[in-house]
Amino acid sequence: DMPQRYALIIAPADAADPREDFADTFTPIDVTAPALSVGELSTQRGDGVFESIGVVDGHANEVEAHVQRLAHSAELCDLPAPNLAQWRQAVAVAAAHAPAGEAVVKLILSRGVEHGPTPTAWATAAAATDFSTVRRDGVRVVTLDRGYDLGAGERAPWLLLGAKTLSYAVNMATLREARRRGADDALYVTRDGYVLEAPTASLILHRGGEFVTPAPSGGILHGTTQLSVYEYLESRGLTTGYATLTIEDVMTADAAWLVSSIRLAVAITAVDGTPLASDPALTAELNRFLLSPR
Numbered sequence: 001d002m003p004q005r006y007a008l009i010i011a012p013a014d015a016a017d018p019r020e021d022f023a024d025t026f027t028p029i030d031v032t033a034p035a036l037s038v039g040e041l042s043t044q045r046g047d048g049v050f051e052s053i054g055v056v057d058g059h060a061n062e063v064e065a066h067v068q069r070l071a072h073s074a075e076l077c078d079l080p081a082p083n084l085a086q087w088r089q090a091v092a093v094a095a096a097h098a099p100a101g102e103a104v105v106k107l108i109l110s111r112g113v114e115h116g117p118t119p120t121a122w123a124t125a126a127a128a129t130d131f132s133t134v135r136r137d138g139v140r141v142v143t144l145d146r147g148y149d150l151g152a153g154e155r156a157p158w159l160l161l162g163a164k165t166l167s168y169a170v171n172m173a174t175l176r177e178a179r180r181r182g183a184d185d186a187l188y189v190t191r192d193g194y195v196l197e198a199p200t201a202s203l204i205l206h207r208g209g210e211f212v213t214p215a216p217s218g219g220i221l222h223g224t225t226q227l228s229v230y231e232y233l234e235s236r237g238l239t240t241g242y243a244t245l246t247i248e249d250v251m252t253a254d255a256a257w258l259v260s261s262i263r264l265a266v267a268i269t270a271v272d273g274t275p276l277a278s279d280p281a282l283t284a285e286l287n288r289f290l291l292s293p294r
């Protein structure tokens, strides 16, 4: 990871707080100094939610979709509803301090300090990893067992499968397993054989003139980048939809991508060692769109 370059602590305002200016709830901090209490539940238990927002030359992309998903994740975790106006302003302040070029603004909302009365919240801005090579060359994926069936998200909401929680140890372990198996990334597959998403990205397929992505029915995160890509494709008169997809659907697709806020669109070039068709011109076009101010 690149070093953090800017961070601010946010004193979370009540969702109903009608203020228009939240500047006095933001405290910039020294990123080289300790900032969190040892009782902090985000560090003890990963008990909190977060967002990573792509920033290009100081412009934060799809801010509304990200703050809305932060609120959705908070609701799934029974955290106090975030004040969206305050979070939009926090994004603006952090983005204004982001380095030029591609950067990332992270938002973190934690349950707070053990036995404490309020959540802890902060935002950071840092340079993004350079993903230009992988955007050009794509990724080889392996399919990995997600350990539950397609209905688990709706049947067991306490598993928080549709929330972007800070508990990403499993997602990071999945990426390490993928690399051990000689691949660059992983595709999660349910016990009953359906593909879901990658550990940090959504899946989009192009097949038979239509673009499809797994339906976000509680078991996966609804990707902001997937939503953006769909808006773009629809504006070009192309057909998009949600479906229940199998590994066979991925293998036989005309092209397949993993899409996410910072890495953007990368082609899947192989699944479990079998090469996949790709569409380099459309991949480049999608990334030109995703790098433009949105």
Ligand code: PLP
Pocket: 052, 197, 198, 199, 200, 201, 202, 221, 222, 223, 224, 225, 226, 259, 260, 261, 262
């Ligand atoms: N799915 C998971 C599990 C993720 O962690 C992410 C983002 O990190 C995504 C999908 C893609 O979401 P977005 O496009 O909003 O970055």
